[in-house]
Amino acid sequence: MGKNTHSSPFSVSNPPNNHKLQNGNSRYSVRVVDQSSVNGLQLENGDDLLIHILSWDFESDLTEEYGENEDRIRAKIKWPFKLQPLKTRFERTSDYIFNFFPLFLIECSQILFKAKTLNNDEEFTFTVLFANVDKCFLQMTLIADAGNLKQSLSDQFSTGDLVVLKIQHISIMAFIKQSFSSSIRIEILIHPAKSNVIAYNNRDLDRFDVLQQLFAPISNKSNQVNSKSTAQKLTVVLKKVLSITTLMREYKTLCTINKLFLRDWILGLNVEEISNLSEIDMLALENEFYDIPIELTNTLIRKYNKGQLLAICNSMRRQGITLIQGPPGSGKTTTIIAIISCILHGKNHSKSHTTLAINDQKHNTCCDRYPWFRKDYINWTDQDREADDIIFYENSTNQDENVNIYDCISRSEWRNTVKGKLLTVPSYADPFKRVLICAPSNAAVDEIVKRLTKSVELDGGIFGADGKRFQPVVTRVGPNIHPDLLEYSLEVKADKTLKLNRGVNQFKGTIKQNILLQSQVICATLSVCGSSELSGFAGHLDALIVDEATQGVELSNLIAISLNSIKRVILVGDPCQLPATVCSRFAIQLGYNQSLFQRLQACGHFINLLDVQYRMCTEISRFPSETFYHGRLKDCDEIHKIRPLVDWYDLPILRPTVFFSIESKEIRAETSYANEIEVELTCQLIEVILGFAEKIPVHKIVESIGVITPYSAQVALLTDAISKRFKGLGTVDVSTVDGFQGREKEIVIFSAVRTLGHGNVHQAIINGKMQLLSGDRLDGFDIKNLTSFSDRMSETFISDQRRINVGITRARTNLFIIGNPHYLLDHIFWLKLYYYYKKNDMIFYVPNDMFDKQGDLYGLRLWISSYFKANPHLCDRFSKIAPKFVSTIISLEKQDV
Incomplete structure (x- = not known):
């Protein structure tokens, strides 16, 4: 670069001046290169990803993409080609990589932007101890200022962290290659790679010019800092941004897709087509389990329904990918248990046994x-x-x-x-057979471990060859394990082995491998599958099961699929429930949030639908079945046996499901929303529930209640209000929709939060600015006439139908939805739901006169009192159920409230 006159070790690789853009108006743009002129995109290792990420300007490139056009997006991620929507099927792996890589980069940039906005201000001072140039990178060893550390440096910074290096008022992104107790080794990008220089604009090249001049003095001819160099006194300041370990692992799988055994399945070239179970002779179903012991086969036929048995049958293939869709309450985890049982005891293994002898x-x-x-x-x-x-x-x-x-x-x-x-x-399973079970989150993995290790008397564990339950050898790999499950942790098992074998020369890595070799079921998150413990695992894995597969982006699923020896994959999930979390709106528009499950489904891959639900009473299950599953999700034959803890269905506000139509105002809390009136109504509902259940132990009732809301600010407000209102009664489970995925409660209260407008709801009530929704808006309305409906809420969080599907399908006996219809009815899904509740007379209109002068809700108990007065026969019946509470309710009529 013309301005650089230093004789620097960087100069030999500087891109020539003719790479500068000549058009003065294109200083912040990137030229578009015709994709047809590129013979595939070659990605080799993690350096290629780091070259992209470390080339981004921390201040100007990591910005909110809202409102930005494609040219600006491409300029930020240094991508010279036109962006393409994600395809459904790919002819070659090079096409797959070329389609996925830029969308992956876009998502990376927004993940870093989110981390940047939430980043803390804790900074650490380091002295440069050593520096050398390796290809495009300047690698530096930094030693920490001892007075600046309150604990070990490795507790603050880890290998794989992305950090911001500040020197002379310049912020530079750096990657931690290694982290030690008092020093770290980092690398920064000192110039663009020649092969990718076309992706940089003039401003980028000017920035590299400045960096080269800035760091030139710290390297001598040997590219090292000697003991007499002034560079030894050079200090820098570091601040952690986030760990990009998972991103590096996702990228690694993208690089190696051509080597995967299941490559053609991933590309969508091998489509699994299977006949429907109705065409299978159930009497001959045993033949489908040709390699499964007869006792186990008989147990499964007795305990599982047709849809579950078909999924189990199709999961017994020796290679390929099977898709299983598990709607709410359909026995998804139960089906996974059966699949594990069959895999461990199948495949030409008829009652062979093993002898294990320890004689030393x-x-x-x-x-x-x-x-x-x-x-x-x-x-x-x-x-x-x-x-x-x-x-x-x-x-x-x-x-x-x-x-x-x-x-x-x-x-x-x-x-x-x-x-x-x-x-x-007793042992019938091959000791060298093992199954790997993964999920996107630690919570989901822990739920699987809990089920596998639960007492056999409580229907835990898996089935043996004899058809009876037993607890398999389970090992949980990775950090952030639930405290109750630590005994199954690979790390804990290895540490105990070292402790008990003191004096015996052992390597911890070898011990971990031996533990995994003797495990029947290995559990880990998708990301952890890229760790050294599993990526280097030399043992054979007979099958991979990915639970909640639709909650992870495709590249996350590939981390597990790319493991050694994986030939059989069972993806279990539900495209109609929680989607993968993707930060970039632009990437979502191009289809990056689509899971591998969904893309294979779009290719025509057969979906094994678990079509019988065992959780919800009919009044709760009917709407999600019709809306999300085209009426294919049926109730089990015994669903009528589901009854509430207290026989209170005769009371209108305690019917199986009720929509509480309430006028309220939302409050903006940073990036989230809250609603005080909905919090108050929630507390009053809990009071009524506890009151009518006075004869049942309080802890049992509290444990049966779940409060769900889409917004974290509302979770905080609800948690605080409930803990203050119900002191000493235990903790009511309050969580976001995402936190309730895979769980259920007897009673669920769903707070929608969002309304039209912002501000102090009490002031709005006092001024009488809210009008009660009379329901006239829907009178004579036909829900089928929605072709020209304008969906004004289509991009809001509350409008995500999959997220709402999760929220309204967690309850077994009672579902209470609280929402402001003036806002919600601007969304087609909520309009359908509201119409369903109105048609079935399940809406409770909360009148404005239920507010007192302070704006606080008082009226649920007062309403019940009035209702009992008009229906004395119900008052008499409920007096026998909850005499104390009913007595208190009746007394309200005599008070001036």
């Missing part, structure tokens, strides 16, 4: 009691025996009471022997 008394410690701990002392033989024999010598010591010795054992039976105690363990 020198190592007769508690570690010897765990077959996965010491592979050297395990002898697997295929003998025709009735059970596995594990010798536990009586003189064993050093047993850690915190270790569950039955963790690896399905069922046990002690008997005395001459040598000691012999533990008899």
